[in-house]
Amino acid sequence: MTEKHEMVHDPIATLRQMQALADTLCLSDDPLIAGQGRHLHGRITGFLSLLGDDVADLLGVTGNGETR
Amino acid sequence: MSTMLSAYEALSRPDLEAIQSRRVRALLTRAYRDSSFYRTKIDEAGVSPERIADLAAFRERVPFSTKAELLADQDRHPPFGSRLCVDRRDVALINLTGGTSGQGQETYGRTQADVQTLGYLHALAWYRAGLRPDHTVLNCVPTGGMTTGGWGPSEGIRIIGATGLTPPAALSTEAKIDLMLRFRPLHFIYASTNYLHRMTEVMGQLGIVPREAFPDLVGVFIAAEGYPLEWARRIQDLWGCTLHEGYGSTQCVGFAAGTGPQGAIGPDGGRGVMELFEWMTLCEVIDPESGQAVAPGEEGELVVTNLTIEASPVIRFRTGDRVRFVPAADRASALNAIECGGIGRYDDMMKIRGNNVWPDAVDAAVLAFAEVDEYVGRVFTADDGKTDVEIRVALKAAAAACSEAERGRIAGALRDAVKERTNVAMRVVFADRAELPEYTYKARRWSDERQKGYRL
Numbered sequence: 001m002t003e004k005h006e007m008v009h010d011p012i013a014t015l016r017q018m019q020a021l022a023d024t025l026c027l028s029d030d031p032l033i034a035g036q037g038r039h040l041h042g043r044i045t046g047f048l049s050l051l052g053d054d055v056a057d058l059l060g061v062t063g064n065g066e067t068r
Numbered sequence: 069m070s071t072m073l074s075a076y077e078a079l080s081r082p083d084l085e086a087i088q089s090r091r092v093r094a095l096l097t098r099a100y101r102d103s104s105f106y107r108t109k110i111d112e113a114g115v116s117p118e119r120i121a122d123l124a125a126f127r128e129r130v131p132f133s134t135k136a137e138l139l140a141d142q143d144r145h146p147p148f149g150s151r152l153c154v155d156r157r158d159v160a161l162i163n164l165t166g167g168t169s170g171q172g173q174e175t176y177g178r179t180q181a182d183v184q185t186l187g188y189l190h191a192l193a194w195y196r197a198g199l200r201p202d203h204t205v206l207n208c209v210p211t212g213g214m215t216t217g218g219w220g221p222s223e224g225i226r227i228i229g230a231t232g233l234t235p236p237a238a239l240s241t242e243a244k245i246d247l248m249l250r251f252r253p254l255h256f257i258y259a260s261t262n263y264l265h266r267m268t269e270v271m272g273q274l275g276i277v278p279r280e281a282f283p284d285l286v287g288v289f290i291a292a293e294g295y296p297l298e299w300a301r302r303i304q305d306l307w308g309c310t311l312h313e314g315y316g317s318t319q320c321v322g323f324a325a326g327t328g329p330q331g332a333i334g335p336d337g338g339r340g341v342m343e344l345f346e347w348m349t350l351c352e353v354i355d356p357e358s359g360q361a362v363a364p365g366e367e368g369e370l371v372v373t374n375l376t377i378e379a380s381p382v383i384r385f386r387t388g389d390r391v392r393f394v395p396a397a398d399r400a401s402a403l404n405a406i407e408c409g410g411i412g413r414y415d416d417m418m419k420i421r422g423n424n425v426w427p428d429a430v431d432a433a434v435l436a437f438a439e440v441d442e443y444v445g446r447v448f449t450a451d452d453g454k455t456d457v458e459i460r461v462a463l464k465a466a467a468a469a470c471s472e473a474e475r476g477r478i479a480g481a482l483r484d485a486v487k488e489r490t491n492v493a494m495r496v497v498f499a500d501r502a503e504l505p506e507y508t509y510k511a512r513r514w515s516d517e518r519q520k521g522y523r524l
Contacts, residue, residue, distance in 0.1 A: 011072070042160065042180020049181060049376045050188050051072060052347075054094065055087045059075050 012053050019044045070195065076347050081402045085123055087347055091375040092126050093117065098153060099383060105141050105151035106383060109133065127352065132359065132371065132384045139172045148177050154379045161186075164214040165318050166424045166491070176216070176318060177379035185348075185376060186216060187223025189322025192345060194224060194256065196328055197312035198286035201229030203255035206248055208263050210237040210422060216318040217422075221258060224322070230256070241270045253284035260422060261293035262455045265522055268306055269453030272524075279308025287312050287331070291323075292419050294410050297339060299522040300332050306524060313408045315342050315391070319382045320372055324349040325406055332408040341394045341405035350375055351404065352384070353393035356414050364395045369414055370406070388414050418516055420447055421455055425490045427514050433485040434459065439467035439478055442504050445494070445514045449521020457494040459486070462501040 022044060025037025052059040079087070096117035099106035110117065115129045141149035148156070159177035166173070178186060191199075199205055207221045211234050225232035233251050235244050245267070248254055259267065271278055279285075288303065289312040304311050310331035316323035325342035334340040344351045353368040354361055362368035370389045374381040392407035399405060416427045427445070434443050443461045450456040461482065462468075463475075479496045486494050 039160075039180055042158075043184045046179075046181030046184025046188075050185065052075070052087070054376075055090055058083060058087050058090065059079075 012048060012051050012056060015044050015048050015051070015053075019048070073192070073195065077402075079347075079402050081396055084346060084402050088350055088375065089123050089126075091347075092123065092350065092373065093120060095373070095375060095381060095383065096120055096126075096130070099151075099381065102153040103151045105145075105149060106153075123350075127361070130384055132386050133382065134386050135171065135174060135388075138174050138382075142172070142175055148175050148380065152177050152380055154179055159379055161219065162214065163216045163219070163318055166215065171426075174318070175380075176321075178321075179378045182321065182378050183219075183223065184227075186220050186321050187227045189316070189320070189324075189345070189348060190220040190224025191227040192348075193312075193314040193316070193323040193326030194258070194289060195228060196326055196343075197256075197289050197331075198310070198329070199228055199230055199256045200286075203228075203230045203286070204251055204253065205230050205232055205256040205258065206244075206254060207232055207234040208244065208257065208259035208267070216321060217316070220316075220322045241267055242274070245271060245274065245276065249281065252282065254282050255284050255286050257285070257288045259288070259290060261290045261295050261522075262421070262449070262518065264288060264290050264303065265295075265299070265449065265524075266453040268303065268524055278306050283308065285309040289314060289326075290332075291316060292422065294412070294519065295522055296519050297333070297409065299519075299524065300409065302524040304331075304333065313340075313342055315389075315406060315411060317372075317387065317389075319374075319385050319387065320349055321374060321377055324351060324372060327408065334408075339410070340408045341399070342408055343401065343403040343405045346403055348375055349373065353391060353406070356386075362393055364393060364398055367392045388417065390414050416514065418447060418514065420457060420490075420492050423491045425492055429489045430459070430486055430494075431513070433489040434461065434482060436485070437478065437482060439463050440482075441501055443513060444504055446517055447514070448517040449519075453521075455518060457492060458497060459494050460497050460499040460504065462499050462504050468498075468500075 019041060022037050022040040026034050026041060028034045028037060100110055100117045109131055113129060113131045120126050120129060138149060138151065141151055154177065158179050160180045161178040161183050163176040163178060164173040205225055207225065209221055210218060211222060212218050222232055222234060233247060235247055257264070268278065285307060287310050288307055291314045300311050311333065312327045313332045314323040314326040323345070325344045327340055327342050330340055332340045350373040352361060352371040354371055356369040367390055370387045370391045372385050372387060373383050390412040392410065394405040394407055396402055396404050418425045430445060434440055441462045441464045443459050445457065445459040447455060447457050467478065475498060479498070482496045483494065
């Protein structure tokens with residue numbers, strides 16, 4: 001429950017971690033893994049934008065595990 | 069409740085405009101850097117992105133863009149135009165507009181992030197209308213193809229975590245109703261205005277009362293075509309749930325506005341409003357002649373700017389859509405809105421069975437026949453509830469006197485030519501020249517009588 005609470009509390013920070021992990025998949029020598037890594041990376045970028053990571057300070061979320 | 073959504077919905081108007089302002093500045097900086105199309109436009113306007121400090125400066129100094137400009141840019145720099153803001157290799161999906169204007173098809177590249185946004189901009193409107201995870205939703209809008217509207221619904225349904233029931237467009241309405249009954253409980257329906265009408269009519273013919281057959285429905289959601297208020301009330305009564313409406317387009321990458329919990333009928337029993345998703349799409353309503361913002365309550369042309377789109381953002385794009393502006397201040401809300409049920413066009417474009425049809429395109433097809441003297445067209449709702457299109461053609465005297473077989477051949481050729489130009493099948497009937505109007509100025513050949521047929 002604690003873990004779930006933290007994810008909901010700061011989805012931007014969670015997505016940034018996921019994006020870093022997707023980045024490692026992009027570096028794979030296997031093109032099918034690298035392609036899916038790029039897909040994941042792009043989807044996460046979109047999700048971050050929808051959550052407002054570019055305006056987090058104005059929206060009231062920091063992306064650092066805190067809310068304003 | 070969505071904390072993600074409520075963060076935006078809880079904003080004050082000044083906070084919302086601060087978000088728009090920052091996103092506009094970031095968009096202009098990026099477009100100026102990465103797109104020679106926008107760099108040229110901005111340079112020619114004598115502005116630089118760093119001098120656009122706020123929304124007022126954006127509206128005052130950044131020029132509009134038009135369909136004709138985008139098409140000309142594509143002609144010079146095929147296939148995406150020089151407005152593409154990302155590396156060609158980052159385009160994951162290609163969307164085209166319908167191409168039925170006769171002017172050409174706008175091309176839009178979508179990155180993976182844009183595809184996520186495209187899905188979200190469908191999911192957002194439906195979530196606000198009551199669609200939730202674990203619901204089953206019937207999507208009656210044709211899926212796939214090259215259009216944004218063909219891709220968005222399936223993405224949106226998956227983003228919400230609902231189950232999509234997306235029958236092929238070619239399936240009969242009766243067969244679709246069978247599927248609806250088979251996969252009950254059904255919670256939500258997305259359809260064009262006309263198709264919801266058609267489905268309601270067929271259910272009546274089959275002796276099915278929608279609110280009894282589908283008691284779990286939380287909403288029916290329509291888009292694309294206007295409707296009379298009485299019809300909206302009757303639909304809510306027959307289906308036993310709230311009627312919702314969205315406004316969207318390829319340029320908006322999905323819906324730019326949608327009804328909230330209240331739905332398409334307002335609290336006073338009049339037309340409701342669609343709130344604009346202004347943190348995603350900057351919307352202006354302008355006088356098409358002066359280019360200045362209209363006053364509250366007035367009609368004007370909707371102008372849109374994508375605030376977060378990566379590959380092919382539009383900046384101050386003139387949609388040609390006529391909307392009635394309902395400002396935030398009139399509604400005790402942070403979000404501006406547009407009125408439900410009456411979206412129109414400033415040109416003569418008609419939305420017919422999901423296709424954008426410009427009379428000019430039909431003119432080009434029909435009047436290309438040497439045998440044709442004049443024609444008129446009408447779109448109407450037939451007795452069976454389907455949209456029907458009829459063109460009445462007057463032949464020149466020599467052709468009018470020809471054999472029945474020859475007239476049949478001409479009618480068939482006309483039908484084929486119109487279908488090829490517009491993607492819409494139209495019935496061709498012949499009339500005497502005296503039965504058709506004489507045009508002394510601009511020909512007004514078309515009438516749209518569909519709303520008269522929306523009687524349930």
